[in-house]
Amino acid sequence: MDQLIDLGLSEWKLFRTYASRTQARLSMYSFPVFYLFGSVSFNLKWMLINDNLCIFSCNEKGIIMLLPPLGNSSWVETLDICFDYMSDYMDHIGQDTPESNIEIVDQAFVPRIPIDRFQVNLDALEYIYHRDSLVQMRGRAYKSKRHSINYLLRNHEVEYKDFSNEYRQDCLRVSQKWCQQKQNRRLLHKHPLYDSFLNLSLEMDLKVMNLYNSLGLKGGIVLVDGEVAAFTFGVQISSDTACILTLRTDLEVNGLAPFIDKTFAEQFVGCTWINAMDDCGFSDVRRAKFSYHPAFVLPIFRMWPVDLKVNS
Numbered sequence: 001m002d003q004l005i006d007l008g009l010s011e012w013k014l015f016r017t018y019a020s021r022t023q024a025r026l027s028m029y030s031f032p033v034f035y036l037f038g039s040v041s042f043n044l045k046w047m048l049i050n051d052n053l054c055i056f057s058c059n060e061k062g063i064i065m066l067l068p069p070l071g072n073s074s075w076v077e078t079l080d081i082c083f084d085y086m087s088d089y090m091d092h093i094g095q096d097t098p099e100s101n102i103e104i105v106d107q108a109f110v111p112r113i114p115i116d117r118f119q120v121n122l123d124a125l126e127y128i129y130h131r132d133s134l135v136q137m138r139g140r141a142y143k144s145k146r147h148s149i150n151y152l153l154r155n156h157e158v159e160y161k162d163f164s165n166e167y168r169q170d171c172l173r174v175s176q177k178w179c180q181q182k183q184n185r186r187l188l189h190k191h192p193l194y195d196s197f198l199n200l201s202l203e204m205d206l207k208v209m210n211l212y213n214s215l216g217l218k219g220g221i222v223l224v225d226g227e228v229a230a231f232t233f234g235v236q237i238s239s240d241t242a243c244i245l246t247l248r249t250d251l252e253v254n255g256l257a258p259f260i261d262k263t264f265a266e267q268f269v270g271c272t273w274i275n276a277m278d279d280c281g282f283s284d285v286r287r288a289k290f291s292y293h294p295a296f297v298l299p300i301f302r303m304w305p306v307d308l309k310v311n312s
Helices: 009-019 032-040 075-092 131-136 140-155 164-182 194-210 256-266 282-290
Strands: 041-047 052-059 062-064 104-107 118-129 158-162 218-224 226-238 243-249 273-275 296-305
Touching: 009 052, 032 052, 032 194, 032 243, 052 075, 062 075, 075 243, 118 131, 118 164, 118 282, 131 256, 131 273, 140 256, 164 194, 164 226, 164 243, 194 243, 218 256, 226 256, 243 256, 282 296
Parallel strands: 243 273
Antiparallel strands: 041 052, 052 062, 104 296, 118 273, 118 296, 158 218, 218 226, 226 243
């Protein structure tokens, strides 16, 4: 199992070259997003197969591919090789019940997948907003958002600033407070993976701040009465689209979330769309994303061979 090469920041150009051949629009097909989220729980490794970039996410428990092979050369044959490799990896680590799959398949790949040999399921949605709608928040659809923002501005001194390292510890404090507030509301969320989601959120916030400069991210904070009460990070992932990577607020401050959403969208001048990623399967996240009225959604598919048993 020594054919794989560790994926690091130096592979950014390689990733971009192969991803650009796919016409994919999902956020994870951008290197900064993929690297941040893919490396939180897994070791990312890659190899070229038939001039396709194949990236595997593996640890002592198993192996998956977050993305399908990136490229156009002998693509179906490359799929077979990848699944054979994952099966061999599972045998190598002593796993008797392989459950390897490809987690994030963009709709651009679906017509190329032989449906008689591979199962393809709709797994999640990414929420895409018109930037101008978030910036302007006009009309009845955004009436409650405007009301909340006005309430915030009437009752507090509020200031938006670009993120810098001097606010790092304050942002980590906000992240921990947000997590605790979410845990206090845990009775509202009976999903068995909710605690894991919160722990991964804390890890992601730290990773985003560690790689802020290396990945060319944008970041913003909001001071409420002189104290950091919210922060967010994002990155431009294409010529017309920016992606929001993480957003944390003090949940006790009314109007803070729509204020930072609106103000941060203003920072991506020249972008038409804002991608807020998926809802992780949680109803409260889904409600929040729909409350900002997405212009459209992008489907996220999951795939595996028809003869392979995979947990849903």
